Amino acid sequence: xxxxxxxxxxxLASTARTVGLIATATAFLCLSIPDTLPLPLYxxxxxLLACMGVAQYEVAGLQRPVVWMSVIAVSGVSLILLHxxxxxxxxxxxxxxIAVIGAVGVACLSIPAVTSRPRILLLGxxxxxxxxxxxxxxxxxxxxxxxxLLLIIAGWVTLTATGIWLARTVPRTLKRISTMSRAYRVERxxxxxxxxxRQGARLLHDTVLATLTLLAHSGVGVSVGALREQAAEDAALxxxxxxxxxxxxxxxxxxxxxxxxxxxxxxxxxxxxxRFRRMGLEVNWHGAGQVFLxxxxxxxFLLALGECxxxxxxxxxxxxxxxTITDDENTVRAMxxxxxxxxxxxxxxxxxxxxxxxxxxxxxDVGGNxxxxxxxxxxxxxxxxxxx
Numbered sequence: 001x002x003x004x005x006x007x008x009x010x011x012l013a014s015t016a017r018t019v020g021l022i023a024t025a026t027a028f029l030c031l032s033i034p035d036t037l038p039l040p041l042y043x044x045x046x047x048l049l050a051c052m053g054v055a056q057y058e059v060a061g062l063q064r065p066v067v068w069m070s071v072i073a074v075s076g077v078s079l080i081l082l083h084x085x086x087x088x089x090x091x092x093x094x095x096x097x098i099a100v101i102g103a104v105g106v107a108c109l110s111i112p113a114v115t116s117r118p119r120i121l122l123l124g125x126x127x128x129x130x131x132x133x134x135x136x137x138x139x140x141x142x143x144x145x146x147x148x149l150l151l152i153i154a155g156w157v158t159l160t161a162t163g164i165w166l167a168r169t170v171p172r173t174l175k176r177i178s179t180m181s182r183a184y185r186v187e188r189x190x191x192x193x194x195x196x197x198r199q200g201a202r203l204l205h206d207t208v209l210a211t212l213t214l215l216a217h218s219g220v221g222v223s224v225g226a227l228r229e230q231a232a233e234d235a236a237l238x239x240x241x242x243x244x245x246x247x248x249x250x251x252x253x254x255x256x257x258x259x260x261x262x263x264x265x266x267x268x269x270x271x272x273x274x275r276f277r278r279m280g281l282e283v284n285w286h287g288a289g290q291v292f293l294x295x296x297x298x299x300x301f302l303l304a305l306g307e308c309x310x311x312x313x314x315x316x317x318x319x320x321x322x323x324t325i326t327d328d329e330n331t332v333r334a335m336x337x338x339x340x341x342x343x344x345x346x347x348x349x350x351x352x353x354x355x356x357x358x359x360x361x362x363x364x365d366v367g368g369n370x371x372x373x374x375x376x377x378x379x380x381x382x383x384x385x386x387x388x
Contacts, residue, residue, distance in 0.1 A: 010075025012112040012163060013060040018284075019159065020056035020108035024049055025099050027079075030097035037094065040100045048079040052105060056228040059112065066119060073126035076106030081131040083141065091141045102134045106267070110156060111163035119143065126194055127156050198357060213314070226278040233283040249278040269325070272306055276321075281313040287325035293332060293388060301332065301386045307358040308336040309383045316340025316380065334384040342374045359384070 055071035202358035368386035
């Protein structure tokens with residue numbers, strides 16, 4: 001049996017249990033009204049009601065459901081025929097009890113009985129037996145027959161229709177949910193793949209491509225020792241990746257940033273300053289650096305800042321940059337300024353990984369933002385913002 005069929009049968013059985021137990025409790029209240037039945041018959045009715053209630057409860061356990069449905073039918077029909085014994089006209093409470101037992105108490109088995117041919121045969125036999133027992137009992141005791149019999153017929157028809165509707169609707173609904181779940185998993189995998197692709201692009205741009213660019217320009221502006229050290233760091237990183245290691249942080253950049261618990265922003269900025277001094281770019285810091293940030297935000301902030309300084313070193317035509325750090329209750333800002341040749345901001349295309357991915361996308365990943373201001377001959381200013 002498939003999972004969808006099991007879920008369908010479980011829902012049908014649970015519905016039958018709820019409806020049946022409510023009917024059994026209602027019949028108990030009707031029969032418990034004083035002078036409805038003699039005491040011996042009342043006690044016998046309680047035994048049959050208990051048997052029917054236990055069967056109604058167990059039918060939702062999916063263990064031998066046909067057996068428990070048979071117990072429901074036998075107990076309910078026996079309870080109706082028990083009212084023949086007083087040999088006197090029944091009161092309104094007894095007629096109500098018969099109607100409730102026949103229309104709902106026994107008819108509840110029709111809800112889970114619509115799923116297979118043997119159960120449908122049990123459904124037909126139980127319905128006919130209930131209707132016949134109710135007719136005989138009401139006729140023998142001289143009670144009104146039309147209203148109770150119509151109620152019993154209506155109960156069987158309604159509950160059978162409910163079972164058919166649930167049996168057809170539930171599988172369709174579960175299949176749609178399963179299809180939506182598969183579509184969601186595919187979309188999530190695609191998103192994760194795209195995120196890994198972008199992280200890989202950042203990693204490639206910030207390490208190997210940067211080193212290759214230096215080599216292509218014969219290391220202009222960078223000492224041999226600094227170039228050798230950067231190439232050695234890239235080689236060590238690539239060796240770790242080939243062995244299956246995950247870089248820390250997983251995005252890209254220096255990969256040796258200290259977490260926030262070990263370092264303040266001022267200390268980590270000093271390491272960035274020394275790194276670019278080795279490559280010929282003098283970085284002047286302004287503002288307070290004793291600011292604590294969550295480790296993931298700190299990593300992205302410093303990596304984006306490093307990329308800004310790398311762009312100054314490579315493209316501005318000057319050997320000096322200014323970094324101003326400010327903060328308020330919610331945000332930390334870094335303004336990177338150079339007095340270089342500048343450029344037309346509109347010329348930055350979406351394919352430029354250095355700005356679009358390594359700066360803007362990286363900050364947006366942690367809830368930050370980047371703004372760029374530049375014009376030919378007037379230098380460049382980049383404002384980086386991250387939340388605390």
